[in-house]
Structure formats: structure tokens, C-alpha cells
Amino acid sequence: MLNEPAAWRADAAPAPAPAPASASASEPTGSRLPDTPPAPASPPAGTAHPGSPPKADEATGGSRRRTGVDPVKALMHRHRELCERAVDPLEIAAGLEAHGVTDRTAARFRHRDVFSLAEEMYARVSRDSDIEPETRHAASDTPRGRPPVWAVLTLLPGALGALTLLGLDFTDGRMQLAVGAGGVLAVCAALRAALRRGPLRATAHTVPATRAWTCWLLAYALLGDGLLTAAVAGGPDEAWAPATAPLIALAFAVAPGAWCAQLFGAVARRRLASSRGLEEFAASVRPLLLAVFALFLCALCALIGVAAAVLGQDAAYAGAGTLGALLLLARLLTAHGRTHAPAVVLGAAAVAEALAVSTVFAGRLPGCGFLAVPVETAVDAWGPGTVPALACGAAALTLLVHAARTLSRASAHAPTDATP
Numbered sequence: 001m002l003n004e005p006a007a008w009r010a011d012a013a014p015a016p017a018p019a020p021a022s023a024s025a026s027e028p029t030g031s032r033l034p035d036t037p038p039a040p041a042s043p044p045a046g047t048a049h050p051g052s053p054p055k056a057d058e059a060t061g062g063s064r065r066r067t068g069v070d071p072v073k074a075l076m077h078r079h080r081e082l083c084e085r086a087v088d089p090l091e092i093a094a095g096l097e098a099h100g101v102t103d104r105t106a107a108r109f110r111h112r113d114v115f116s117l118a119e120e121m122y123a124r125v126s127r128d129s130d131i132e133p134e135t136r137h138a139a140s141d142t143p144r145g146r147p148p149v150w151a152v153l154t155l156l157p158g159a160l161g162a163l164t165l166l167g168l169d170f171t172d173g174r175m176q177l178a179v180g181a182g183g184v185l186a187v188c189a190a191l192r193a194a195l196r197r198g199p200l201r202a203t204a205h206t207v208p209a210t211r212a213w214t215c216w217l218l219a220y221a222l223l224g225d226g227l228l229t230a231a232v233a234g235g236p237d238e239a240w241a242p243a244t245a246p247l248i249a250l251a252f253a254v255a256p257g258a259w260c261a262q263l264f265g266a267v268a269r270r271r272l273a274s275s276r277g278l279e280e281f282a283a284s285v286r287p288l289l290l291a292v293f294a295l296f297l298c299a300l301c302a303l304i305g306v307a308a309a310v311l312g313q314d315a316a317y318a319g320a321g322t323l324g325a326l327l328l329l330a331r332l333l334t335a336h337g338r339t340h341a342p343a344v345v346l347g348a349a350a351v352a353e354a355l356a357v358s359t360v361f362a363g364r365l366p367g368c369g370f371l372a373v374p375v376e377t378a379v380d381a382w383g384p385g386t387v388p389a390l391a392c393g394a395a396a397l398t399l400l401v402h403a404a405r406t407l408s409r410a411s412a413h414a415p416t417d418a419t420p
Contacts, residue, residue, distance in 0.1 A: 071109050076121050083121055093118035093278060094410035115278055150198025150258065156190035158252030165244060165311070187251060194254055195331070199261035204337040213346035214327065217392070220353050221246045221323055225316070225384040231360040232372075232379050245313040246320035249303040250327070256299035257328045261335060264292045268413050282408040289407055293325070293400065300324045318389035326392045329399040336412045341402050349395035356387040 076083055082095040093115045103113040111117040164183025171179050195201065226240035271284050300321055308315035326349060330342035356375050363372025378386045406412055 072117070072121065075109065075117075079121075089115065089118045089121075091272070092121050094272065094413060097278070097409060098411035113278070150194070151255075153190070153194040153198065154200075154255040154258040157187050157194060157254050158248065160186045160190050161248050161251040165248065191251075191254065194258065198258055199265055200258050200331050200335050202334045202339070204334070204339050206334060207339050207343035210330070210334070210339070210343045210346060213343070213350045214330075216350040217323055217326075217346065217353070217388075218247065218250070220350075220388060221250070221316075221320060224353060224357070224388065225319065228357055228360065228375075228379060228384040228387060231357060232376050232384075243313060243316065245307040245311045246304065246316050246323070248311070249300065249307040249320055250324055252303050252307070253296075253300045253324050253328075256303075257296055257324075257331070260292045260296045260299075260328070261332055263295075264288060264332070265335075265413070268407075272410060272413050278410055281410055285408040286404050289404055293329070296328055297321065297325060316385050319385040319387075319392070322389050322392035322396050326396040326399065329396060329403055333399065333403055333406070336407055338402075338406055338412070341399065341406075345395045345399050345402075349391045352391035352394075353387060356391070 079092075079095060079099070083092060096114055096118060101114055101117075106114050106117040109117050160183065164179065164187065167179040167183065168176055222242045222244070223240075225243055227236065230236035230240055267288055268285050271281060271288075301317060304317055304320050305315050307313075326346070330346055333339070333342050359371045360375050363369050363376075375387065378390075
């Protein structure tokens, strides 16, 4: 119980006595303690009783002055929706980090880090008692999609691609051209449907250039190696056979890519709820990302080997493998709201492949033979798959480093209101 000023202990005396002029000034004018009779006279402002406790209202936290200048309360009002839907302090910390609040910013609120600030906000926020925490978490979690639906959709690109190749084998002439064009459109539609829901669904607006660079990289995987081989040999003098095995493997790899993304997101969200700090969460997510990435590479290499064996083509593990790794990382970052870096890195890989082919043709100009020397030397030594392997491999490594830094932040896994 607070130590009451001597002037307000009138109930202990035989008869009420006027309050001295030196009553405590720390209590706001006109306020009364509970269950005490009013003072006969209001204490003058600016005076204090020698024995009165300094600012007793600070001990209770109920002062009007404190709530009026409370910076944490103002921050809670600014992020009201985030605080009300959070089911643990780390979700608030993730949202604050996404809005640019750092440990240095938290220091201005008299907290050592963002997580400590989030703990206070979580403890002080008023929540709707009719909504259970599990319900709020399910409603605000990152999009998971309906497992039967998105799982089936991820299988469609590979299945339609295989049917297209089968149709090309049994047709010729204009019918073959029509089957090929229809198959390409069907695979593109299936791929679009698979990426519109489930764990690979984009949570932010995708940069338009990303689609253009992706189409270029896939087109190079289909035709680039044959064109480069013919160019180094002095051609092309005639049409060359497209490499369909890498594309079929990549089409079937949409399914394991989505399942790996689902695994990464689900485990990361569980660790987000159980971690006790942002650094602890980051340290636990980085190995998870690398493990999921390695799991996808194993599945992709198996698909490349099977497709090459069935179609009787060379298994382009280096070119198709690095391209698949690059596309997975780019989509994983996009699914977590990071769209700028994938667009830039995909563009850099596409430009590198285009320059490699261009230098070979530019080397035929008088006095420009030196331009083709690096590419021709690499192709003669390791084959035409060296160019996409180096371009996509360097790009994939760059995105992997970027993903290890950004996807290990709690803000990358903050709940959103988007639904699949």
C-alpha cells in the first residue's frame, strides 16, 4: 500500500483537521486515493510535505501524466493491428523489424533490443478474449494453401510437359507445330497456377522484369547449348536439336521445390514461436535453409538423370542444376516478400549468357578475334554447358548468401493477411 500523506490520515484523528499548506504536489490536483474522505482544502500547487513520498503514482503506473507521455503506448497505437493479432512476442518483434525498428531504435524506448520492446508491447496489449490464440495464428500465418490442391498443381507442369513431348513424337508437320505450341501454353498455364497458391505464392508484387529474365534463362536451357556449339564450330549452318531433358526435369522439379519451401516455412514458423530472441532465431534458420536447399538439389539431380536417360540426351547436371537452384532461390525470396534481389540477379545471369554467345559471333569481325577466345576455350575444354553453369552458378551463390541473410530475419516470416 502507498504511504499516504499525513494530511489525508484524518480518519485516525478524533476530529477532522485542515490539511497543511505543504501537502504533496506529486498527486494531480483534484485526485483522491480510494476509500478516503476528501481533504477539506486543496493543497496549493508547487508545495510538498517534507515526509510525503516522491511521485507515488509512478509506483502504481496509473498516473495520467505517465500515460500521456508513454512512448511505448504511442508505438502500440501505431502498430495496433500487429499487436492485436500476435500470439507471441516474437511475432511483434518480427513486425517491428519489418517496419524498420532496430535495437538502436528500441534503446530510445528504454529497452536493450527489439525483442525486449516487443515483450512489453505483447504484455500490455488488450486482446479479444473471444478469439483463441491458435485461431488468430492460423488466420494470420503465411499462406500455406490447401495441401491437396497446391500439391496436385505442382505436379501439372511436369505431367503436361511429358504429354507434350509424347505428342511431338507421334506427329509431324503442322500438327507437330500446333502440338508444340499448345503444349508450351499448357505448361505455362499450369506453372502459373502452381505459383499462385501454396508455399511458392508471391506475397508481394513481383517485378515485371523477373518473368522476362526467367523466360530467357529457360529458353537458353532449351536452345542455348546447341547454338553455342554451332557458333564455336563456325555455324550455325543448319537447325540443331533442342535440349528438352533439362526443361522436363525443371518442370517436374516444381513439385519438390514447393514441398521444400513448405518444409522451410513450417519449421521456420515453429522456431519463430519458440525462440527467445532474434539472434537465436537467425542462428537456427540458416542451417535449415541450407538443408532444404541441399534436399532440393538432390531431387533435381535425380530428375535430370531420369529425364536424360528416358529421352536419350546428355545429362546437363551443371547447367540445369545451377539453373534450377537459381530459380528456387529466386522464388523462395519472392514468396517471402523479397523481390528486388531476384530480379537483379536473374537479369545478371541472363545478360552473362547473352554476352557469351554474342562474343563468339563478334569474334568473327576483322580484328575482334580475341573477343571469342575465352568462351571458345571454355567450350573446347568443358563443353557448352560451361556457360550456363558459370552464369547461373554465380547467380545462385549470390542469392544463397542473400537468402541466408534475409530469410533468417524474423520479419521475413511475419504473419500476413494474405490467403492462398
